[in-house]
Amino acid sequence: MTDAAAPPPAAPEAGPTAQAFARLMQAHRSIRQYKPDPVDSAFIDRVLTEAWAGSSSSGNLNMVSVVKSFDAARRAHLCTLHAGQPMVRQAPLVLTFCADTHRTRQWLAQRQARPGFADFHSWHVAAFDAMILAQTTSLALESHGLGICYMGTTMSSMRTIADFLELPPHCLPVTSLVVGWPDEAPAQRDRLPPQAWIHEERYHRPTPQDIDTHFAQREQRGRERYLAVGPEMVTAWQQHGITSLAQYYTSPIKYDPDVLAENSAAIEAVLRERGFLAPG
Numbered sequence: 700m701t702d703a704a705a706p707p708p709a710a711p712e713a714g715p716t717a718q719a720f721a722r723l724m725q726a727h728r729s730i731r732q733y734k735p736d737p738v739d740s741a742f743i744d745r746v747l748t749e750a751w752a753g754s755s756s757s758g759n760l761n762m763v764s765v766v767k768s769f770d771a772a773r774r775a776h777l778c779t780l781h782a783g784q785p786m787v788r789q790a791p792l793v794l795t796f797c798a799d800t801h802r803t804r805q806w807l808a809q810r811q812a813r814p815g816f817a818d819f820h821s822w823h824v825a826a827f828d829a830m831i832l833a834q835t836t837s838l839a840l841e842s843h844g845l846g847i848c849y850m851g852t853t854m855s856s857m858r859t860i861a862d863f864l865e866l867p868p869h870c871l872p873v874t875s876l877v878v879g880w881p882d883e884a885p886a887q888r889d890r891l892p893p894q895a896w897i898h899e900e901r902y903h904r905p906t907p908q909d910i911d912t913h914f915a916q917r918e919q920r921g922r923e924r925y926l927a928v929g930p931e932m933v934t935a936w937q938q939h940g941i942t943s944l945a946q947y948y949t950s951p952i953k954y955d956p957d958v959l960a961e962n963s964a965a966i967e968a969v970l971r972e973r974g975f976l977a978p979g
């Protein structure tokens with residue numbers, strides 16, 4: 700039985716491993732400029748294997764696949780599928796993390812088991828595992844001094860990337876990492892403060908004052924950073940009548956809700972085609 704009046708246990712003191720890990724996480728930056736130096740394929744296999752050991756897997760089903768793209772010509776094509784983001788071409792490696800129930804379904808069939816994992820729930824199970832592995836891999840790669848950047852364009856180009864990588868049914872890309880040796884040392888990006896997103900026992904709904912306080916630093920730094928991109932960005936903000944970071948985020952030049960609605964419909968259609976959603 701626990702004593703409700705007992706003081707909470709003291710926080711454990713950070714040992715050397717915890718301190719090194721905290722430093723590693725504090726050093727994280729998304730890298731968008733890479734040296735041409737290659738990355739070794741066998742080394743990447745080792746890092747991925749270690750990262751997978753360090754990642755939980757729903758039901759230990761292991762419904763993920765990772766496709767390594769080293770070949771320059773293939774990366775150049777992937778670059779076009781990733782909306783021309785230059786680091787896809789520039790970095791020596793692209794890792795595409797896939798939600799994959801294809802292999803598991805094949806195993807079930809070969810063992811005369813009841814078919815399964817061809818549904819929306821299984822899509823989420825496999826997609827979450829793929830994201831967990833991607834993030835563990837990111838930290839593992841960064842621990843070796845490599846740089847990474849996630850490619851959110853994987854979602855909007857799901858079908859074309861799946862075709863290009865010759866993914867089977869019940870297997871779709873969830874996210875990608877470009878990987879290589881950093882050729883830039885960007886400043887650390889700010890995050891919302893802990894009070895904004897860590898809740899005690901129950902969700903604390905933000906008041907208008909909370910929103911003002913919690914977003915103040917992001918609004919200032921984000922606005923400064925975007926407007927420092929170049930005069931074209933300043934002109935674009937003026938042309939679209941954007942006066943704040945919030946307005947920028949849902950403007951036609953960032954995350955346009957109309958475009959996201961189109962993307963959402965396209966993702967739904969791909970999930971149907973590839974067997975994760977019942978035919979409409």
Ligand SMILES: Cc1cc2nc3c(=O)[nH]c(=O)nc-3n(C[C@H](O)[C@H](O)[C@H](O)COP(=O)(O)O)c2cc1C
Nearest residue numbers: 727728729730731784848849850851852874887888
């Ligand atoms: C799922 C996901 C998708 C992302 N997609 C892109 C992308 O397509 N292009 C890009 O330049 N950065 C992308 N990023 C990187 C974010 O912009 C970056 O993590 C964020 O600005 C915080 O910066 P930091 O990672 O340096 O701390 C993505 C990050 C995540 C988690």
